[in-house]
Amino acid sequence: MTAIRATNLSKRYGKTVAVSNLSFDVEPGRVTGFLGPNGAGKSTTMRMILGLDRPSGGSALVDGRPYAELERPLRKVGALLDAKAVHGGRSARNHLLAIAQSNGIPNGRVDEVLEAVGLREVAGRRIGGFSLGMSQRLGIAAALLGDPEILLFDEPVNGLDPDGILWIRTFMRELAAEGRTVFVSSHLMSEMAQTADHLIVIGKGALIADTSVAEFIGRSSQGYVRVRSPRLADVAELIKVGEPHHDHLRVTAMSPVEIGTLTARAGIPLEELTFVQPSLEAAYMELTKDSLEFTS
Protein backbone atom coordinates (compact mmCIF):
# COMPACT_ATOMS: atom_id res chain seq x y z
CA MET A 1 0.00 0.00 0.00
CA THR A 2 1.11 3.54 -0.70
CA ALA A 3 2.60 4.89 2.48
CA ILE A 4 1.46 8.48 2.13
CA ARG A 5 -1.14 9.71 -0.32
CA ALA A 6 -2.19 13.31 -0.78
CA THR A 7 -5.26 13.91 -2.91
CA ASN A 8 -6.18 17.43 -4.00
CA LEU A 9 -4.77 18.65 -0.72
CA SER A 10 -5.35 22.36 -0.10
CA LYS A 11 -4.81 24.76 2.76
CA ARG A 12 -5.63 28.42 3.16
CA TYR A 13 -4.73 30.61 6.11
CA GLY A 14 -7.09 33.53 5.75
CA LYS A 15 -6.16 34.95 2.37
CA THR A 16 -2.85 33.11 2.09
CA VAL A 17 -3.01 29.99 -0.05
CA ALA A 18 -0.34 27.78 1.49
CA VAL A 19 -1.11 24.57 -0.41
CA SER A 20 -3.29 24.23 -3.47
CA ASN A 21 -4.72 21.09 -4.97
CA LEU A 22 -1.66 18.99 -4.29
CA SER A 23 -1.74 15.28 -5.19
CA PHE A 24 1.15 12.84 -4.82
CA ASP A 25 2.08 9.43 -3.48
CA VAL A 26 5.08 8.56 -1.35
CA GLU A 27 6.32 4.99 -1.75
CA PRO A 28 8.27 2.74 0.64
CA GLY A 29 11.88 1.67 0.22
CA ARG A 30 13.26 4.95 -1.01
CA VAL A 31 14.00 8.47 0.10
CA THR A 32 11.46 10.86 -1.37
CA GLY A 33 12.62 14.44 -1.38
CA PHE A 34 10.02 17.13 -0.89
CA LEU A 35 11.56 20.13 -2.54
CA GLY A 36 10.45 23.71 -2.87
CA PRO A 37 11.59 27.24 -2.10
CA ASN A 38 10.90 28.74 1.34
CA GLY A 39 7.20 29.37 1.77
CA ALA A 40 6.24 26.80 -0.87
CA GLY A 41 4.03 24.92 1.59
CA LYS A 42 6.20 21.96 2.57
CA SER A 43 5.75 22.29 6.33
CA THR A 44 2.05 22.94 5.95
CA THR A 45 1.67 19.79 3.84
CA MET A 46 3.52 17.74 6.44
CA ARG A 47 1.36 19.12 9.25
CA MET A 48 -1.76 18.12 7.31
CA ILE A 49 -0.39 14.61 6.71
CA LEU A 50 0.16 14.33 10.48
CA GLY A 51 -3.33 15.52 11.35
CA LEU A 52 -2.08 18.70 13.03
CA ASP A 53 -3.58 21.18 10.56
CA ARG A 54 -6.97 20.60 9.04
CA PRO A 55 -6.97 20.71 5.23
CA SER A 56 -9.20 23.34 3.61
CA GLY A 57 -9.84 20.75 0.91
CA GLY A 58 -8.76 17.30 -0.23
CA SER A 59 -7.23 14.66 1.99
CA ALA A 60 -3.99 13.16 3.22
CA LEU A 61 -3.87 9.47 4.07
CA VAL A 62 -1.18 7.54 5.88
CA ASP A 63 -1.20 3.83 5.17
CA GLY A 64 -4.67 4.31 3.71
CA ARG A 65 -6.17 6.11 6.68
CA PRO A 66 -6.31 9.63 8.08
CA TYR A 67 -3.52 10.02 10.65
CA ALA A 68 -5.94 10.69 13.50
CA GLU A 69 -7.51 7.26 13.01
CA LEU A 70 -4.27 5.34 13.55
CA GLU A 71 -4.12 3.38 16.79
CA ARG A 72 -0.82 4.12 18.53
CA PRO A 73 0.36 6.16 15.55
CA LEU A 74 4.01 6.33 16.59
CA ARG A 75 4.38 2.62 15.90
CA LYS A 76 3.53 3.36 12.28
CA VAL A 77 4.76 6.92 11.68
CA GLY A 78 7.67 8.89 13.10
CA ALA A 79 8.16 12.57 12.35
CA LEU A 80 10.54 15.39 13.05
CA LEU A 81 9.01 18.78 12.33
CA ASP A 82 10.72 21.43 14.45
CA ALA A 83 13.57 20.18 16.61
CA LYS A 84 13.39 23.18 18.95
CA ALA A 85 9.68 22.70 19.69
CA VAL A 86 10.25 20.92 22.99
CA HIS A 87 9.90 21.85 26.65
CA GLY A 88 13.44 22.95 27.52
CA GLY A 89 13.02 22.09 31.20
CA ARG A 90 12.77 18.36 30.67
CA SER A 91 15.66 15.95 30.42
CA ALA A 92 16.12 14.16 27.12
CA ARG A 93 15.19 10.88 28.77
CA ASN A 94 11.97 12.17 30.33
CA HIS A 95 10.99 13.87 27.09
CA LEU A 96 11.31 10.58 25.21
CA LEU A 97 9.78 8.60 28.06
CA ALA A 98 6.57 10.64 27.97
CA ILE A 99 6.32 10.11 24.21
CA ALA A 100 7.03 6.38 24.50
CA GLN A 101 4.48 5.84 27.27
CA SER A 102 1.72 7.55 25.30
CA ASN A 103 1.98 4.83 22.64
CA GLY A 104 2.65 1.89 24.91
CA ILE A 105 6.27 1.65 23.79
CA PRO A 106 8.45 -0.14 26.39
CA ASN A 107 10.62 2.19 28.50
CA GLY A 108 13.76 0.31 27.45
CA ARG A 109 13.31 1.60 23.93
CA VAL A 110 14.15 5.13 25.16
CA ASP A 111 17.74 4.17 25.93
CA GLU A 112 18.00 2.29 22.65
CA VAL A 113 17.10 5.32 20.55
CA LEU A 114 19.28 7.62 22.68
CA GLU A 115 22.14 5.27 21.93
CA ALA A 116 21.27 5.14 18.24
CA VAL A 117 21.46 8.91 17.82
CA GLY A 118 24.49 9.32 20.07
CA LEU A 119 22.82 11.15 22.97
CA ARG A 120 23.25 8.51 25.66
CA GLU A 121 25.81 10.59 27.56
CA VAL A 122 23.50 13.59 27.85
CA ALA A 123 20.24 11.69 28.50
CA GLY A 124 19.82 13.28 31.93
CA ARG A 125 20.52 16.85 30.85
CA ARG A 126 17.85 19.52 30.32
CA ILE A 127 17.13 19.82 26.62
CA GLY A 128 16.93 23.60 26.87
CA GLY A 129 20.72 23.61 26.84
CA PHE A 130 21.08 21.43 23.74
CA SER A 131 22.70 22.76 20.58
CA LEU A 132 20.68 22.68 17.38
CA GLY A 133 22.53 19.57 16.27
CA MET A 134 21.72 17.78 19.53
CA SER A 135 18.10 18.88 19.31
CA GLN A 136 17.89 17.45 15.79
CA ARG A 137 19.28 14.17 17.06
CA LEU A 138 16.74 14.18 19.89
CA GLY A 139 13.96 14.84 17.39
CA ILE A 140 15.14 11.92 15.31
CA ALA A 141 15.30 9.74 18.41
CA ALA A 142 11.66 10.63 19.11
CA ALA A 143 10.72 9.77 15.54
CA LEU A 144 12.42 6.37 15.85
CA LEU A 145 10.84 5.41 19.20
CA GLY A 146 8.03 3.33 17.76
CA ASP A 147 10.24 1.67 15.11
CA PRO A 148 7.93 3.15 12.44
CA GLU A 149 7.69 2.12 8.77
CA ILE A 150 7.03 5.68 7.69
CA LEU A 151 9.27 8.63 8.54
CA LEU A 152 8.80 12.34 7.85
CA PHE A 153 11.55 14.90 8.34
CA ASP A 154 11.01 18.61 7.79
CA GLU A 155 14.26 20.32 6.76
CA PRO A 156 16.33 18.11 9.06
CA VAL A 157 19.72 19.48 8.04
CA ASN A 158 18.87 23.17 8.48
CA GLY A 159 21.54 24.81 10.56
CA LEU A 160 23.65 21.69 11.00
CA ASP A 161 27.39 21.48 10.59
CA PRO A 162 28.82 19.25 7.81
CA ASP A 163 29.28 16.31 10.21
CA GLY A 164 25.67 16.49 11.28
CA ILE A 165 24.47 16.79 7.69
CA LEU A 166 26.44 13.74 6.64
CA TRP A 167 25.14 11.81 9.62
CA ILE A 168 21.49 12.57 8.86
CA ARG A 169 21.94 11.86 5.17
CA THR A 170 23.48 8.45 5.86
CA PHE A 171 20.81 7.74 8.42
CA MET A 172 17.96 8.46 6.03
CA ARG A 173 19.53 6.32 3.32
CA GLU A 174 19.84 3.44 5.79
CA LEU A 175 16.22 3.77 6.85
CA ALA A 176 15.08 3.62 3.22
CA ALA A 177 17.38 0.67 2.55
CA GLU A 178 15.57 -1.19 5.34
CA GLY A 179 12.41 -0.81 3.29
CA ARG A 180 10.95 2.12 5.19
CA THR A 181 9.29 5.13 3.66
CA VAL A 182 11.36 8.28 4.09
CA PHE A 183 9.79 11.61 3.17
CA VAL A 184 12.15 14.52 3.70
CA SER A 185 11.73 18.17 2.84
CA SER A 186 14.34 20.72 1.86
CA HIS A 187 14.60 24.00 0.05
CA LEU A 188 18.04 23.06 -1.29
CA MET A 189 18.33 21.07 -4.49
CA SER A 190 21.97 20.22 -3.79
CA GLU A 191 20.90 18.56 -0.54
CA MET A 192 18.19 16.50 -2.20
CA ALA A 193 20.47 15.45 -5.05
CA GLN A 194 22.68 13.70 -2.55
CA THR A 195 19.96 12.08 -0.48
CA ALA A 196 16.81 11.43 -2.43
CA ASP A 197 15.84 8.81 -5.01
CA HIS A 198 12.63 10.49 -5.94
CA LEU A 199 11.52 14.10 -5.92
CA ILE A 200 8.26 15.87 -5.35
CA VAL A 201 8.83 19.51 -6.23
CA ILE A 202 6.34 22.19 -5.25
CA GLY A 203 6.19 25.94 -5.67
CA LYS A 204 3.58 28.31 -4.25
CA GLY A 205 1.73 25.32 -2.86
CA ALA A 206 1.25 23.58 -6.21
CA LEU A 207 2.93 20.52 -7.69
CA ILE A 208 5.72 21.30 -10.17
CA ALA A 209 7.28 17.88 -10.64
CA ASP A 210 6.92 14.34 -9.35
CA THR A 211 9.87 12.46 -10.79
CA SER A 212 13.01 10.43 -10.12
CA VAL A 213 16.13 12.46 -9.44
CA ALA A 214 17.80 11.21 -12.63
CA GLU A 215 14.83 12.17 -14.76
CA PHE A 216 14.67 15.54 -13.11
CA ILE A 217 18.25 16.30 -14.09
CA GLY A 218 17.70 14.98 -17.60
CA ARG A 219 14.70 17.06 -18.47
CA SER A 220 15.94 20.22 -16.87
CA SER A 221 17.32 23.09 -18.93
CA GLN A 222 19.97 22.25 -21.52
CA GLY A 223 23.63 23.04 -21.26
CA TYR A 224 25.42 25.60 -23.41
CA VAL A 225 28.84 26.26 -24.87
CA ARG A 226 30.80 29.18 -23.50
CA VAL A 227 33.02 30.90 -26.07
CA ARG A 228 35.60 33.52 -25.19
CA SER A 229 37.80 35.24 -27.71
CA PRO A 230 39.72 38.53 -28.18
CA ARG A 231 37.65 38.86 -31.40
CA LEU A 232 34.26 38.06 -29.91
CA ALA A 233 32.34 40.19 -32.41
CA ASP A 234 33.85 38.22 -35.29
CA VAL A 235 32.93 34.94 -33.65
CA ALA A 236 29.36 36.14 -33.16
CA GLU A 237 29.12 37.12 -36.78
CA LEU A 238 30.59 33.82 -37.91
CA ILE A 239 28.41 31.42 -35.97
CA LYS A 240 25.29 33.60 -35.90
CA VAL A 241 23.57 31.62 -33.10
CA GLY A 242 25.63 32.92 -30.15
CA GLU A 243 24.08 35.00 -27.44
CA PRO A 244 26.37 37.72 -26.05
CA HIS A 245 26.80 37.47 -22.29
CA HIS A 246 29.15 39.89 -20.51
CA ASP A 247 32.56 38.95 -21.90
CA HIS A 248 31.56 35.73 -23.67
CA LEU A 249 29.06 34.10 -25.99
CA ARG A 250 26.61 31.40 -25.02
CA VAL A 251 25.75 28.92 -27.71
CA THR A 252 23.08 26.27 -27.36
CA ALA A 253 22.52 25.31 -31.01
CA MET A 254 26.06 24.11 -31.80
CA SER A 255 28.50 21.73 -30.24
CA PRO A 256 32.04 22.78 -29.18
CA VAL A 257 33.47 20.76 -32.07
CA GLU A 258 31.35 22.59 -34.64
CA ILE A 259 32.23 25.99 -33.19
CA GLY A 260 35.93 25.11 -32.94
CA THR A 261 36.07 23.94 -36.55
CA LEU A 262 34.39 27.09 -37.85
CA THR A 263 36.57 29.51 -35.91
CA ALA A 264 39.76 27.59 -36.79
CA ARG A 265 38.92 27.81 -40.48
CA ALA A 266 38.31 31.54 -40.13
CA GLY A 267 41.56 31.93 -38.21
CA ILE A 268 39.92 33.45 -35.14
CA PRO A 269 41.80 32.71 -31.90
CA LEU A 270 39.77 31.41 -28.94
CA GLU A 271 40.50 31.83 -25.26
CA GLU A 272 37.82 29.45 -24.07
CA LEU A 273 35.50 26.86 -25.53
CA THR A 274 33.65 25.00 -22.77
CA PHE A 275 30.51 22.96 -22.59
CA VAL A 276 28.70 24.03 -19.42
CA GLN A 277 26.68 21.26 -17.81
CA PRO A 278 23.52 22.55 -16.17
CA SER A 279 23.85 22.24 -12.40
CA LEU A 280 21.03 20.71 -10.46
CA GLU A 281 20.67 23.94 -8.61
CA ALA A 282 20.21 25.75 -11.93
CA ALA A 283 17.66 23.21 -13.06
CA TYR A 284 15.71 23.67 -9.86
CA MET A 285 15.87 27.46 -10.13
CA GLU A 286 14.66 27.21 -13.69
CA LEU A 287 11.69 25.08 -12.65
CA THR A 288 10.67 27.12 -9.65
CA LYS A 289 11.50 30.62 -10.84
CA ASP A 290 7.87 31.34 -11.72
CA SER A 291 6.70 30.21 -8.33
CA LEU A 292 9.05 32.26 -6.17
CA GLU A 293 7.18 34.76 -4.09
CA PHE A 294 9.99 37.25 -4.13
CA THR A 295 12.64 37.58 -6.77
CA SER A 296 15.77 39.44 -5.96
Added chain:
Amino acid sequence: MIDILRSEWTKIRSVRSTMWTLAVTAGLMLGIGTLIASAARGSTEDDIPGAQAVMLSLTGIMFASLSIATLGVLVISSEYRTGGIRTSLMAVPKRMSLLTGKIVVFTVTSLVVCTVASAASLAVGVAITQPPTLDMAEAVRAVAGCGLYLTACGLFGLALGTLVRHTPGAIVSAIALMLVLPQITGMLPGQVGRTVADHFTTNAGMQVAVPLVRNASLGPWSGFGVYLVWIAVIMIAGAVLMRRRDA
Protein backbone atom coordinates in the same frame (compact mmCIF):
# COMPACT_ATOMS: atom_id res chain seq x y z
CA MET B 1 -6.19 5.69 28.19
CA ILE B 2 -3.82 4.27 30.79
CA ASP B 3 -0.93 4.91 28.38
CA ILE B 4 -1.94 8.55 28.07
CA LEU B 5 -2.22 8.92 31.85
CA ARG B 6 1.27 7.49 32.37
CA SER B 7 2.63 9.83 29.73
CA GLU B 8 0.94 12.89 31.21
CA TRP B 9 2.20 11.92 34.67
CA THR B 10 5.75 11.78 33.32
CA LYS B 11 5.25 15.20 31.75
CA ILE B 12 3.83 16.91 34.81
CA ARG B 13 6.40 15.51 37.23
CA SER B 14 9.40 16.24 35.02
CA VAL B 15 9.23 20.04 34.82
CA ARG B 16 10.29 22.45 37.52
CA SER B 17 7.27 24.71 37.15
CA THR B 18 5.11 21.91 38.61
CA MET B 19 7.30 21.60 41.68
CA TRP B 20 7.41 25.37 42.07
CA THR B 21 3.70 26.04 41.76
CA LEU B 22 2.83 23.15 44.08
CA ALA B 23 5.43 24.29 46.63
CA VAL B 24 4.15 27.86 46.48
CA THR B 25 0.54 26.68 46.85
CA ALA B 26 1.38 24.64 49.94
CA GLY B 27 3.67 27.39 51.26
CA LEU B 28 0.94 30.02 50.96
CA MET B 29 -1.59 27.81 52.75
CA LEU B 30 0.79 27.08 55.61
CA GLY B 31 2.52 30.45 55.77
CA ILE B 32 -0.54 32.67 55.69
CA GLY B 33 -2.49 30.29 57.95
CA THR B 34 0.31 30.37 60.53
CA LEU B 35 0.61 34.15 60.30
CA ILE B 36 -3.09 34.85 60.69
CA ALA B 37 -3.54 32.29 63.45
CA SER B 38 -0.61 33.79 65.41
CA ALA B 39 -1.96 37.30 64.93
CA ALA B 40 -5.39 36.24 66.17
CA ARG B 41 -3.93 34.44 69.15
CA GLY B 42 -1.81 37.47 70.06
CA SER B 43 -4.63 39.97 69.76
CA THR B 44 -6.93 38.53 72.44
CA GLU B 45 -6.87 36.85 75.82
CA ASP B 46 -10.25 35.22 75.18
CA ASP B 47 -10.83 31.78 73.75
CA ILE B 48 -11.02 31.55 69.99
CA PRO B 49 -14.06 29.47 68.97
CA GLY B 50 -13.38 26.27 67.04
CA ALA B 51 -15.15 27.29 63.82
CA GLN B 52 -13.21 30.54 63.74
CA ALA B 53 -9.93 28.77 64.39
CA VAL B 54 -10.57 26.53 61.40
CA MET B 55 -11.30 29.49 59.18
CA LEU B 56 -8.26 31.46 60.32
CA SER B 57 -5.97 28.49 59.64
CA LEU B 58 -7.19 28.26 56.06
CA THR B 59 -6.96 31.96 55.13
CA GLY B 60 -4.14 31.22 52.67
CA ILE B 61 -6.66 29.75 50.26
CA MET B 62 -7.24 33.07 48.47
CA PHE B 63 -3.64 33.28 47.27
CA ALA B 64 -3.07 29.56 47.00
CA SER B 65 -5.96 29.40 44.53
CA LEU B 66 -4.07 31.64 42.10
CA SER B 67 -0.91 29.61 42.41
CA ILE B 68 -2.66 26.32 41.69
CA ALA B 69 -4.57 27.99 38.82
CA THR B 70 -1.19 28.95 37.38
CA LEU B 71 -0.15 25.30 37.39
CA GLY B 72 -3.45 24.42 35.69
CA VAL B 73 -2.76 26.99 32.97
CA LEU B 74 0.82 25.78 32.47
CA VAL B 75 -0.19 22.12 32.08
CA ILE B 76 -1.47 22.99 28.62
CA SER B 77 -0.23 26.49 27.72
CA SER B 78 3.42 25.53 28.13
CA GLU B 79 2.94 22.99 25.35
CA TYR B 80 1.53 25.66 23.07
CA ARG B 81 4.35 28.05 23.98
CA THR B 82 7.13 25.59 23.18
CA GLY B 83 5.37 23.92 20.26
CA GLY B 84 5.53 20.63 22.16
CA ILE B 85 1.78 20.34 21.63
CA ARG B 86 2.53 19.10 18.12
CA THR B 87 4.64 16.28 19.46
CA SER B 88 1.87 15.45 21.93
CA LEU B 89 -0.79 15.43 19.23
CA MET B 90 1.33 13.33 16.91
CA ALA B 91 1.52 10.79 19.71
CA VAL B 92 -2.13 11.15 20.70
CA PRO B 93 -4.03 12.51 17.71
CA LYS B 94 -7.38 12.04 19.43
CA ARG B 95 -7.35 15.47 20.96
CA MET B 96 -10.08 14.89 23.51
CA SER B 97 -8.16 11.91 24.86
CA LEU B 98 -5.09 14.09 25.32
CA LEU B 99 -7.10 16.78 27.10
CA THR B 100 -8.83 14.20 29.28
CA GLY B 101 -5.46 12.74 30.23
CA LYS B 102 -4.22 16.16 31.31
CA ILE B 103 -7.39 16.84 33.31
CA VAL B 104 -7.26 13.52 35.17
CA VAL B 105 -3.56 13.70 36.02
CA PHE B 106 -3.80 17.31 37.14
CA THR B 107 -6.92 16.66 39.24
CA VAL B 108 -5.38 13.74 41.13
CA THR B 109 -2.05 15.52 41.69
CA SER B 110 -3.73 18.70 42.86
CA LEU B 111 -6.25 16.94 45.12
CA VAL B 112 -3.50 15.08 46.94
CA VAL B 113 -1.17 18.06 47.37
CA CYS B 114 -3.86 20.61 48.22
CA THR B 115 -5.69 18.39 50.68
CA VAL B 116 -2.46 17.53 52.50
CA ALA B 117 -1.42 21.21 52.56
CA SER B 118 -4.84 22.22 53.90
CA ALA B 119 -4.74 19.56 56.60
CA ALA B 120 -1.26 20.69 57.63
CA SER B 121 -2.38 24.34 57.75
CA LEU B 122 -5.34 23.41 59.88
CA ALA B 123 -3.22 21.37 62.30
CA VAL B 124 -0.69 24.20 62.69
CA GLY B 125 -3.42 26.83 62.98
CA VAL B 126 -5.31 24.90 65.65
CA ALA B 127 -2.11 24.26 67.57
CA ILE B 128 -1.49 28.02 67.64
CA THR B 129 -5.03 29.25 68.35
CA GLN B 130 -5.86 26.54 70.90
CA PRO B 131 -9.67 26.62 70.61
CA PRO B 132 -11.45 25.09 73.63
CA THR B 133 -13.48 22.75 71.45
CA LEU B 134 -13.12 21.57 67.88
CA ASP B 135 -15.88 19.88 65.87
CA MET B 136 -13.87 17.17 64.15
CA ALA B 137 -16.51 16.56 61.46
CA GLU B 138 -16.44 20.27 60.68
CA ALA B 139 -12.63 20.29 60.53
CA VAL B 140 -12.51 17.31 58.14
CA ARG B 141 -15.18 18.90 55.97
CA ALA B 142 -13.21 22.16 55.80
CA VAL B 143 -10.01 20.37 54.80
CA ALA B 144 -11.80 18.34 52.12
CA GLY B 145 -13.56 21.50 50.96
CA CYS B 146 -10.20 23.29 50.67
CA GLY B 147 -8.67 20.48 48.63
CA LEU B 148 -11.68 20.40 46.31
CA TYR B 149 -11.90 24.16 45.96
CA LEU B 150 -8.22 24.60 45.18
CA THR B 151 -8.31 21.76 42.65
CA ALA B 152 -11.36 23.33 41.02
CA CYS B 153 -9.41 26.60 40.78
CA GLY B 154 -6.59 24.69 39.08
CA LEU B 155 -9.06 23.20 36.60
CA PHE B 156 -10.35 26.73 36.00
CA GLY B 157 -6.79 27.59 34.97
CA LEU B 158 -6.48 24.49 32.80
CA ALA B 159 -9.75 25.36 31.05
CA LEU B 160 -8.58 28.92 30.41
CA GLY B 161 -5.20 27.65 29.20
CA THR B 162 -6.97 25.37 26.71
CA LEU B 163 -9.17 28.21 25.51
CA VAL B 164 -6.55 30.98 25.37
CA ARG B 165 -3.41 28.83 24.62
CA HIS B 166 -1.22 31.68 25.82
CA THR B 167 0.28 31.61 29.32
CA PRO B 168 0.12 35.31 30.33
CA GLY B 169 -3.29 35.75 28.71
CA ALA B 170 -4.73 32.76 30.53
CA ILE B 171 -3.24 33.79 33.90
CA VAL B 172 -4.60 37.32 33.56
CA SER B 173 -8.03 35.90 32.65
CA ALA B 174 -7.85 33.64 35.70
CA ILE B 175 -7.06 36.55 38.02
CA ALA B 176 -9.88 38.58 36.49
CA LEU B 177 -12.47 35.81 36.71
CA MET B 178 -11.44 34.36 40.07
CA LEU B 179 -10.39 37.43 42.02
CA VAL B 180 -11.27 40.81 40.50
CA LEU B 181 -14.69 40.35 38.92
CA PRO B 182 -16.14 38.47 41.93
CA GLN B 183 -15.32 41.55 44.05
CA ILE B 184 -16.77 43.93 41.48
CA THR B 185 -20.04 41.97 41.18
CA GLY B 186 -20.39 42.50 44.94
CA MET B 187 -21.01 46.16 44.20
CA LEU B 188 -23.90 45.50 41.85
CA PRO B 189 -27.08 47.12 43.17
CA GLY B 190 -30.38 45.50 44.07
CA GLN B 191 -31.59 41.94 44.49
CA VAL B 192 -30.57 40.97 40.96
CA GLY B 193 -27.08 42.32 41.59
CA ARG B 194 -26.91 40.30 44.80
CA THR B 195 -27.97 37.11 42.99
CA VAL B 196 -25.43 37.65 40.21
CA ALA B 197 -22.69 38.22 42.77
CA ASP B 198 -23.69 35.10 44.73
CA HIS B 199 -23.48 32.96 41.61
CA PHE B 200 -20.27 34.47 40.27
CA THR B 201 -17.31 32.00 40.07
CA THR B 202 -15.39 32.00 43.35
CA ASN B 203 -18.18 33.82 45.23
CA ALA B 204 -20.21 30.67 44.70
CA GLY B 205 -17.35 28.18 45.01
CA MET B 206 -15.43 29.46 48.02
CA GLN B 207 -17.98 28.58 50.72
CA VAL B 208 -17.23 24.90 50.45
CA ALA B 209 -13.80 25.72 51.83
CA VAL B 210 -14.54 28.73 54.03
CA PRO B 211 -18.02 28.24 55.49
CA LEU B 212 -18.20 31.63 57.19
CA VAL B 213 -18.25 33.45 53.85
CA ARG B 214 -21.72 34.94 53.45
CA ASN B 215 -23.78 33.82 50.49
CA ALA B 216 -27.52 34.37 50.72
CA SER B 217 -28.47 32.36 47.64
CA LEU B 218 -26.33 29.22 47.79
CA GLY B 219 -25.16 26.67 50.33
CA PRO B 220 -21.58 25.29 50.37
CA TRP B 221 -22.25 22.35 48.06
CA SER B 222 -24.74 24.01 45.73
CA GLY B 223 -22.30 26.91 45.51
CA PHE B 224 -19.48 24.54 44.64
CA GLY B 225 -21.74 22.98 42.01
CA VAL B 226 -22.32 26.39 40.46
CA TYR B 227 -18.55 26.98 40.42
CA LEU B 228 -18.03 23.64 38.67
CA VAL B 229 -20.58 24.66 36.04
CA TRP B 230 -18.52 27.79 35.31
CA ILE B 231 -15.42 25.66 34.91
CA ALA B 232 -17.20 23.08 32.76
CA VAL B 233 -18.53 25.74 30.40
CA ILE B 234 -15.06 27.22 29.85
CA MET B 235 -13.49 23.77 29.55
CA ILE B 236 -16.05 22.72 26.93
CA ALA B 237 -15.50 25.92 24.97
CA GLY B 238 -11.75 25.25 25.08
CA ALA B 239 -12.25 21.62 24.06
CA VAL B 240 -14.43 22.53 21.09
CA LEU B 241 -11.81 25.00 19.87
CA MET B 242 -9.02 22.50 20.47
CA ARG B 243 -10.77 19.99 18.23
CA ARG B 244 -11.31 22.53 15.52
CA ARG B 245 -8.20 24.66 15.47
CA ASP B 246 -4.89 23.89 13.79
CA ALA B 247 -2.35 22.80 16.37
